[in-house]
Amino acid sequence: MSILNNKQFRDIASQLIVVMALVLFLWYITTNLMTNIDQRGITTGFDFFSNTAGFGISESPIFFDSESTYFRAFLVGLSNTLIVSVVGIFFATVIGVIIGVARLSKNYLISSLATIYVEFFRNIPILLQILFWYNVVLAALPNPRGSIELVFNSFLNNRGLYVPKAIFENGFLIIFISIIIAIAIAIFISKKAKKKFEETGKETKVLPIILLVLIGIPLFVYNITGGGLSFDNPHLRGFNFIGGMNFSPEFLALTFALSIYTATYISEAVRSGIEAVPKGQKEAAASLGLTPNKSLMLVVLPQAIRISIPPIINQYLNLVKNSSLATAIGYPELVTVFSGTVLNQTGQAIEIIMVTMAVYLTISLSISMLLNYVNKKMEIKGR
Amino acid sequence: MAIYEVKNARPAPTGSKGIFRWILNNLLATPLDVAITFLGLAFIFWVIPPFINWAIIDATFIGQTKADCTGGGACWVFISQKLSMFIYGFYPEDQVYRVNIVFALFFVFIGLFKFVGKSFLQKVIILSVYPIISYILISGGYFGLEAIDTSKWGGLMLTLVIASVGIIVSFPIGIILAFGRQSQLPIIRNLSIGYIEFIRGVPLITLLFMGSVVLPLFFPEGVDFDKLLRALIVITLFQAAYIAEVIRGGLQAIPKGQYEAADSLGLSYWKKMLLVILPQALKVSIPNLVGVSIALFKDTTLVLIIGLFDLLAMVHLTNSDSSWLGHDTEGYVFITFIYWFFCYALSRYSKVLEKKYNTDHR
């Protein structure tokens, strides 16, 4: 038998060929890269991070001005990405769960509306949705002078959303402690109720009590100490608002679009999770005498969640990736600031794009690990 | 002991059918239901009539310039005036007929699909003439056709070019990647996994940036990379990773017994994969394959950011035309319907394909 037919030889040989081809390709690219870099006088290395940026950024959770370094610009972009992602994920989940449940409703009107929502927003490109919100809806808002007034002293106009800003002073420590105590009491109460149920079979309605404790205690403490928390209300001065917190139109457009779009996929995950629970499970629960509510809580949802959570977490990752489309409307997240402005100024495309990709890869790796952890925890034990 | 006489079927009593009972059961069953139905109806009446007013009743459909739009509603004149830009981009007007031929040929080839060639593979090979013809027609430079530079391609035509090239070329690459990922050979498997996880972990826009800015640096000075070509390469390599994941799912659904049966029949690796495993995997993967294709169609909009003028970019551009200021909405609404229509049609087509090819798997 010639050596060419030997399986081991063929395996090793084919891998060797692939590796050699790859190495050749990389060598080709790298030499060209080196030549081009030389010829065009492009600087290399990561030193540029400590250079002064020389530009401003329209919104940032940390301090930034034109004297700050490129590294700080990178941090600003990164934090804006994280902020818009977290907010987007929150709203996408809330909307997605509501729509998902609505689709399963026996009320034909509600389930149809939910279906229309999903089929409509899912089939329109996310970038188009972002541009639509930004250029059509938000641009149509009135000037600051004619702002739409909302609850809690907030205002909506074409410069964005203005809300009161909470200022935490020294006295707030007491309130903070009272919040911790309230949470501890709430946990204690629910543990006590569970014990009582197991011992006597009697159920107590804990939810109202817990809500009362969580909200009431800090509120009570706030009222007697009266300090620690004040609000800086936005108010109109001249042609614009000062004070308060501002959410720019860019941020709003991005958040709305990302939430509404991602919610369609989350709602589908919720719906298929619940539908995947076999009909027989609900029947068995019913025939045992469980009320529809109890059946939902004890039998259906535990099984549905196990099915829904992996795709939902996947959608969170998609939302984070889609936040990069902020470039189209100038919201200063990572890609806009770093792969955009900084890249244009320094010309060090390779390093910058590599770092940007590394950031996203880290985020997606973390989310994957989170997913694996959650999956392991929730596994339905089988043989 | 008892014997019963045979009874005939009766029609159902009318109280249990009929539209009033349906409304009662499905919309007004409980007090909560009534409230929700009421809210739902209120929402519909709040949204639909104003939109219909704007889009149809008060709208202007006929005219030439902005001045003709007097109704206060939508100015669809804007769309009709700019329509050729939306569809053809900057393609020279006198050459537009070439693009129209390509559009028409598409339907011809779809119709021919049933009748040419005997096996699926033969059909594919014969019909791959279409892309070649399309390329010659659109880009020109051969057979006396005027060469049209890709910078003039734009609008819906460009979107369709990017989407079709992306979907078609990524397919075989994705299959190979999927095989690689399943391979027993560690180097090949790890390279495939590395590639797929890398692509899936980063946003497409960063890859497009990389293609725009970094890719030219990898090749010697003289090689001039057409902007569109760079985008096509990136999008194809991007989509290939997602196709690979879909096919991997399909491959995993194939029972181990199929592999074993093929092996015991003496089929070589490639014969086994191409004749036995892959056809089954593809059938099972149809819904997801269409799903990622729809996603690609939507992703073509990202080329706006790197300076290519797809359909979305054309609307964006024409919005800044000073003779039509203030009519952004019409443009966006118009292409919203175009994109929605394509994506929705594709997703319906997926259901049709599923039914048609669902011969054995239940």
Next chain:
Amino acid sequence: MSKNIIEIKNVNKWYGDFHVLKDINLNVKKGEIIVICGPSGSGKSTVTRCINYLETFQEGTINVNGTNLEDDVQKIQDVRSQVAMVFQHFELFPHLSILDNLTLAPMHVHGIPKKEAEATAMQYLQRVNIADQADKYPNQLSGGQKQRVAIARALCANPTIMLFDEPTSALDPEMINEVLDVMIELANEDKTMICVTHEMGFAKKVADRVIFMAEGQIIEENTPDEFFDNPQTDRLKEFLSQIIH
């Protein structure tokens, strides 16, 4: 004289336009063992599932131990706490342990304290010979074991009436007997049982009456011996010739 514990009078059911149950009349006395058999689509499962209101019906009445079945939540709860069902596909809750499967309903429906519920559960698990699996999860058990657990779960509710919907149809042949043995034991106590099954041996051993249904109606009913040895209608003769030997 024993009263009727179940009274089914002139029950008719339609699925849309399809007449699925035609004029069903059936009275069951307390402690009776009824076996219902017939070809698939005959409505035998449907009529059984009407008894615990998993299926509704458009015409007729069903009275279970004094309560009329209708769209009243309280009445449905009342009936379901006296009627237990064993399903063809077991329908154990996969995310709960065997023990938790059994204590779920006693704790959350009848308000029985956990310790007591667990003691009762272990008792019934012993009865069906599966107490050693109490801490396992359903997917770790074989089909026969799962069905025995399902029976124990049904018993934990202390039902007066037990419904069996083709309990052995989904089992491998070698596991059928372990389940039938449990059912035969139950039949020898004073539980009222209604079994939809093809297991003729079981019917002959314990049934008080065997009922034959086809095309949505009851065709013939008789004692087991007469039913199998002396079928009166052609339809039953045809059916028996198809399933025996």
